[in-house]
Amino acid sequence: MLNTLKSKLLSSIKNKRINVFLLFLLFAFVILIISKLSKSYTDTIPFKVEKVKIPQEYVILDDSVTMNITLKTHGFRWLKYYFTQPKVTVDFSKDVQKNDQAFVYNKTKAYLNNTQFDKEVEILNISPDKIAFRYGVNLVKKVPVKIKAEVHYALGFNTSDEIRVEPDSVVVVGPDVLVSKIKYLETEAKQINEVRTHLNQPLKLKFPENKSEVQYSVSQVNLKANVEKFTEGTLKIPVKVINTPKNSVVNYFPKAVSVSYFVSLNNFERITKKDFEVVCDFEKMHDDQNFLMPELVKAPELAKHSKISQQRIEFIITK
Structure with a gap:
């Protein structure tokens, strides 16, 4: 009996010693990580180029472009770049110059430092230092919306004016050969029954098969009507x-x-x-x-x- 109690006591003391050792080991590891992340490092990583505010009448032919940027910053900043793909935003309304063949992006390291990065990040090199975005000409066209839905009113109810859709037209942007064939867009075929209150029904638009090659200002419209007791x-x-x-x-x-x-x-x-x-x-x-x-x-x-x-x-x- 005495021997058993002595054995348990020694085992408990040993376990406490192990727990204390593991705790100190964890603290040492955390201090080491913080120390490493506090230092400055230099590395070159690819940045995705995000294109914004492209004029509607143009389509950019260079769909995927990257910039290799050499940065110097502390380890905590590098964590952000390693866990999510970094990007540089190119604003086509102010950051590029247009010539007969391409939009040209030619910004200095100082410009990127002031607009894309904070003061704790230093840009050492950019490759390439100039990007030419080849473009094609788009056709911009407004087409009407045709209603394919059927509205059936409850007994004694009707609309006091015409059924309408909002918006009643859609701006279509895309290659001339595709957009020129689009004369109108239809709503989805839908039957709306027993209507007795003002109508405000969202309806999806039906797009041609080549939807991915053409841009549309909206993907759905609202069917509206003022419904009253008749x-x-x-x-x-x-x-x-x-x-x-x-x-x-x-x-x-x-x-x-x-x-x-x-x-x-x-x-x-x-x-x-x-x-x-x-x-x-x-x-x-x-x-x-x-x-x-x-x-x-x-x-x-x-x-x-x-x-x-x-x-x-x-x-x-x-x-």
């Missing part, structure tokens, strides 16, 4: 007969017909008889026809689905 209205509209035979008197019946229409509740009081016009045209009669066909030649934009309830007008010609 009611049916009916008005008696006088019938007007035109192009009657010369030197003849035409008697016809009925003198007025019922015109039904749908209108939003907000606009119901604004619809009057003066907004409609019904005409019977003698010149549109067939030889064997003994009645006139009334036509609704005028209806207000506020009214939907306006129609005449009576499809024939009886007449007698007297001289």
Whole structure:
């Protein structure tokens, strides 16, 4: 019993000694790493060239360009460059000069030091010291958007104006041979049912197969409409007969017909008889026809689905 207790005590003391040793070893390692990272080092690493603000009418043919830059900085800064690919940003609105064949980037070490790096980083060398970005000419074109979606309203609801898309056109940029073939862009085919509130439905655009070679200003549009509660209205509209035979008197019946229409509740009081016009045209009669066909030649934009309830007008010609 005594021997067992003594053995456990010695084992515990030994384990504590090991733990203390490992702790001091860890501290020594951390101090060594900090000491190493605090020193300055020189190395050459490839920087990816990121091109920004390229004029829309041009396409850059040199798609992947790198710059080998020799830097001198302390170890903590080098960690950033080693764990993520570093890059140099080339702003085509101010950093390049254009000639007949290329955009030329020719910036000094001092310029890069002032714009791309902080004060703790020293640039020793840049290779190449000049980059020529070959370019081609793009075609910039605005094309309309065509709606392919179908909207079905809930009973008693409708739109008080036209369905529209925002934006109603798309700016297309790309090689002339491809962009010139694009006359319009269609939305995705979609059926929207039981609409009873204002419509604001995002719709994706359908692009040609060569989408990767052409740039589009947007990838989707919003289908919009002002939806309101509608009611049916009916008005008696006088019938007007035109192009009657010369030197003849035409008697016809009925003198007025019922015109039904749908209108939003907000606009119901604004619809009057003066907004409609019904005409019977003698010149549109067939030889064997003994009645006139009334036509609704005028209806207000506020009214939907306006129609005449009576499809024939009886007449007698007297001289």
